[in-house]
Amino acid sequence: MxxxxxxxxxxxxxxxxxxxxxxxxxxxxxxxxxxxxxxxxxxxxxxxxxxxxxxxxxxSDRATKYITPSGFRSFPINNVEDLYMLVMQNRKYAGVISHTVGARKRKAIARKAMELDVRLANGNAKLRKIANQ
Known part of the structure; x- marks a missing residue:
């Protein structure tokens, strides 16, 4: 990560x-x-x-204003295309998936974020892990 x-x-x-x-x-x-x-x-x-x-x-100090304890600034993500804006700034900004995004889109966003090496602050929210049956 x-x-x-x-x-x-x-x-x-x-x-x-x-x-x-x-x-x-x-x-x-x-x-x-x-x-x-x-x-x-x-x-x-x-x-x-x-x-x-x-x-x-x-x-707050201007250099550290809006920075979360993890060291990133937040950037709202509504769809997969929004992740491409963070590719060049992936060490400065972390994506935050919006509350209104459903589970199916969240899964696609989380998968694409792993590929693009973009940090997601709430990547596991609203997703359930299904055990092997």
């Missing part, structure tokens, strides 16, 4: 999720981030000791 080109180590500036201010006091609120809009909100006013708000500074 093809190996990714060696690049910089992927460093995340923040791995903790940004949570909604005071969500723990109200069970009906979800923890997912919402921007505080209150006039007197200490989070919006960025007081010391309050929760951090997401901003540009937490973005």
């Amino acid at each position: 093809v190996k990714p080109t060696v690049s910089k180590a992927i460093v995340k500036k923040r791995t903790k999720r940004f949570t909604r201010h005071r969500y723990e006091l109200f069970p009906q609120l979800s923890s997912s981030w919402r921007k505080p809009r209150g006039e007197d909100s200490p989070v919006r006013r960025r007081y010391k000791g309050q929760k951090a708000m997401p901003n540009k500074g937490y973005g």
Whole structure:
């Protein structure tokens, strides 16, 4: 199987999720981030000791942005012809077969990817192994 080109180590500036201010006091609120809009909100006013708000500074390094832990970037695959776009970039991109592709086409795509030496991130999805009968 093809190996990714060696690049910089992927460093995340923040791995903790940004949570909604005071969500723990109200069970009906979800923890997912919402921007505080209150006039007197200490989070919006960025007081010391309050929760951090997401901003540009937490973005990933440009060289490692969008790279998966396997070292490849993702490229959507809908049919066998899409694999030919990855032949010259097979050490940079890995194909991801779309959710809407059925089992028969998936099998053909997986077979062709092996021939072309293209990595598939989800090559075995929706396929069952049938034992010899």
